[in-house]
Amino acid sequence: MSDIRILHEPELRAHVHLDITIVDVIETAFATLARGGVQMPPILSMHMPQVNGEVDVKTAYVPGLPGFAVKISPGFFDNPAKGLPSTSGLMVVLSTETGRVQAVLLDNGYLTDIRTAAAGGVAARHLAPTDARRAAIFGAGLQARLQLQALRLVRPIRKAVIWARDPAKAQALAADLSDDALNVRASADPAEAAGFADVIVTTTPATEPILRAEWLRAGQHVTAMGSDQAGKAELEPACLARADLYVADRVSQTRLMGELRGALEAGVLADGANLPELGQVITGAHPGRTDPEQITIADLTGTGIQDTAIASHVLALI
Amino acid sequence: MSDIRILHEPELRAHVHLDITIVDVIETAFATLARGGVQMPPILSMHMPQVNGEVDVKTAYVPGLPGFAVKISPGFFDNPAKGLPSTSGLMVVLSTETGRVQAVLLDNGYLTDIRTAAAGGVAARHLAPTDARRAAIFGAGLQARLQLQALRLVRPIRKAVIWARDPAKAQALAADLSDDALNVRASADPAEAAGFADVIVTTTPATEPILRAEWLRAGQHVTAMGSDQAGKAELEPACLARADLYVADRVSQTRLMGELRGALEAGVLADGANLPELGQVITGAHPGRTDPEQITIADLTGTGIQDTAIASHVLALI
Numbered sequence: 001m002s003d004i005r006i007l008h009e010p011e012l013r014a015h016v017h018l019d020i021t022i023v024d025v026i027e028t029a030f031a032t033l034a035r036g037g038v039q040m041p042p043i044l045s046m047h048m049p050q051v052n053g054e055v056d057v058k059t060a061y062v063p064g065l066p067g068f069a070v071k072i073s074p075g076f077f078d079n080p081a082k083g084l085p086s087t088s089g090l091m092v093v094l095s096t097e098t099g100r101v102q103a104v105l106l107d108n109g110y111l112t113d114i115r116t117a118a119a120g121g122v123a124a125r126h127l128a129p130t131d132a133r134r135a136a137i138f139g140a141g142l143q144a145r146l147q148l149q150a151l152r153l154v155r156p157i158r159k160a161v162i163w164a165r166d167p168a169k170a171q172a173l174a175a176d177l178s179d180d181a182l183n184v185r186a187s188a189d190p191a192e193a194a195g196f197a198d199v200i201v202t203t204t205p206a207t208e209p210i211l212r213a214e215w216l217r218a219g220q221h222v223t224a225m226g227s228d229q230a231g232k233a234e235l236e237p238a239c240l241a242r243a244d245l246y247v248a249d250r251v252s253q254t255r256l257m258g259e260l261r262g263a264l265e266a267g268v269l270a271d272g273a274n275l276p277e278l279g280q281v282i283t284g285a286h287p288g289r290t291d292p293e294q295i296t297i298a299d300l301t302g303t304g305i306q307d308t309a310i311a312s313h314v315l316a317l318i
Numbered sequence: 319m320s321d322i323r324i325l326h327e328p329e330l331r332a333h334v335h336l337d338i339t340i341v342d343v344i345e346t347a348f349a350t351l352a353r354g355g356v357q358m359p360p361i362l363s364m365h366m367p368q369v370n371g372e373v374d375v376k377t378a379y380v381p382g383l384p385g386f387a388v389k390i391s392p393g394f395f396d397n398p399a400k401g402l403p404s405t406s407g408l409m410v411v412l413s414t415e416t417g418r419v420q421a422v423l424l425d426n427g428y429l430t431d432i433r434t435a436a437a438g439g440v441a442a443r444h445l446a447p448t449d450a451r452r453a454a455i456f457g458a459g460l461q462a463r464l465q466l467q468a469l470r471l472v473r474p475i476r477k478a479v480i481w482a483r484d485p486a487k488a489q490a491l492a493a494d495l496s497d498d499a500l501n502v503r504a505s506a507d508p509a510e511a512a513g514f515a516d517v518i519v520t521t522t523p524a525t526e527p528i529l530r531a532e533w534l535r536a537g538q539h540v541t542a543m544g545s546d547q548a549g550k551a552e553l554e555p556a557c558l559a560r561a562d563l564y565v566a567d568r569v570s571q572t573r574l575m576g577e578l579r580g581a582l583e584a585g586v587l588a589d590g591a592n593l594p595e596l597g598q599v600i601t602g603a604h605p606g607r608t609d610p611e612q613i614t615i616a617d618l619t620g621t622g623i624q625d626t627a628i629a630s631h632v633l634a635l636i
Contacts, residue, residue, distance in 0.1 A: 006324060037368070039364050039365065039366055040364075041362055041364045043362075044359055044360070044375055045359060046357050046359045047357065048357055050355070050381055051414055051415065053414075053417050055377065055386075055388065055412065055417065057362055057375050057388060059362070059375070060364075061366045061368075063368055070375060070390050072388050072410055072419075074412055074417030075417065076417035079417070082416065084416055084418070087417075088416075088419065089412075089417075090410065090419050090422075092390055094392055094407075096369055096371075097369065097394075098402055099371050099373065099392025099397070099405075099407075100392075100402070100406050100426070101390075101406065101407070101424065101426075104324075104408075104424075106322055106419060106422075108418070108419075
C-alpha cells in the first residue's frame, strides 16, 4: 500500500541508546553545520496559551544524506497532572532527491531526548577539562538523568551532585543514579553544588536564572541546555561575561531563545557578533578551550541538524 | 503497539472529494480565523537549491477542535522528469489536549490539493458575481482542473477557457474538462481569455505577471492562487490598484509571498494596512462585493487553518 517506513517507539527504544555512537553522530552533525552547505531555517514555534501548550518544528537539509527530517515537538505542560509526559512528537524523514516521505518515526520524543543529551556530551568532550571528575546537574527531570549519562561517556566522572527546585526530586534522582562507579548526592545549596563541580549542566525549565556568576570558578565548563524558548533563562547574564569562552549550538538561535538572549539584553556582551559555534570548535576552525583554568559555557537550544542526523542514523541502523 | 491512526493516500482519496461539503469546511475555517482565538504562526520554509527543492510547514490551532494539523509540503521541481509529481507530503494531527500524535495522514499532498481548490470555491462564492457563467483558468496543472471544478460547485459556470504557457497543455486540459454541461476551450491569447470571463483563476508557478490590469473589465472576480513563495507573482501590480476590492486569505502571508508583495513593492498600494481577509467577508465583518460592476481580487497563499480544518474533517469522517 505504501513503501513508507513506520517505526514505533518500542522499536526505536530497542535499537537506539544514548551511547558513544550517538555522541559521534551528533558531533559529526555539528561539524557538518560548521563546514557549510547545510540549510537550517528558523524554528516554527506555535504557542497555545489556551491549553498551556506549544509546538516546535525543526528541520535541516544536509547535502549528501539520503533524507532530511522534519521534527514536530509538542510540549503540553498540564500533561503531568494527567499522568503523561509534557513532551512527545515524531520525526518525518523526506527524500533529499524527491521530497517524498521515506519514514515516520513515531518516537513520542524519545529521539529528541537522546539527540539533546548527546549534544551535551559533544559540548563536554570539546570544552570540559579532560580530567573532569565531578559533575553538578541543575534539574531533576529526564534530561538531568540523560545529561549525566552523556557526561560519563566522554569524561571520567566519579562524583555528581544534583540540585533541583524540589529537593525531594533531587534526592530521589541522586539515589537512583548512584552506582558502583559513581557517587551521586543531592544538594539543597546551588552555590555549593556549583562550586563542587568541574562540569555543570543546567537542564531546567527556569524562567529566572538559577546559576550565578559569583559561584563559578576557574577551570569549569558549563552546559546550559534548558532554555529553548524566548521566555526561558538559566544563567545569570554575568556568567557569560565571566566566562573566557562562550560557544553556541547555533548563534542565530541562542540569540533569540538561549542564554545569549538575556546577556545581550542585559548588555553584558557588547554584541552577538563573531561568537563561535560548537561545530567550529569540533572542526578546529575555533581553538576552543586553550587553558585548563578557563571558564567555558556551551549554550544549547537544540537544532534541526541534530534531528536530521539521528533520524538518518536510525534509518541506516534499523 | 500504538493508538495512532495511520491513513494512506488510497483511503483518503476514497473518502474525501472536492465537493460542496469540503467547500463548507474551508469556509468555516476562514470564518473561524476571522473571529479570533486561532493561533497560526508564520510558515516554516526551507529552500534546497542544491536539489531544486523546497519544503513548507504550516500549522494552526483552532480552539474547540480536538486536534491540530502540522502539514509538511515538499516541492521538488526536478520530479516530473523522474515521472513523479513535484509536490507530496503529509499531515500530522496532534491532540489539542495533550499534544500527543493522534493521526498521520499519508496523503502525498492530496488533501492540500483539495483544501487549496476549496479555498478558490470559497473566494468565488463570496466575491464572484452570483450569475457568473464564464470562467477563465490561467494554468494547465492539477490545480487548474480542481479550481474549475470548485467554481462549478458555487457558480453556474457554463463556459470556460484555458490559457497556459504551453498551448498544447491548455488544449489537452480543455478537451479533458469539457462535458455536457460545460464547454471548455483553450485560448492562445491571454487578453482574450481574460476578457471572456466573469471569473478568472490564475494557478501557475509564474514568477513574472501573466495577467495585465488593462485586460480586466467591470464585474469580474479574480482569484490568484499560484503565488505562495516570495519569488512568485501572477498579477501585474496595477491589477490591485484597478480592483475595487482586494481580499487576502491572510494579509501577513500575502504581504510576504502573495500578489500583495509585488503591489506593495511597486508602490501601487499606499500600504498594506486595513486590507480585508476572506474570513471577514464570510462573517460579514467586511461587506465584500457591494456592486455587480466592481472588480474583486482574492489573493490566496494557503493557510495552516485550511490544513487543520480538512484534517479534522477527515478524522471525523473516516
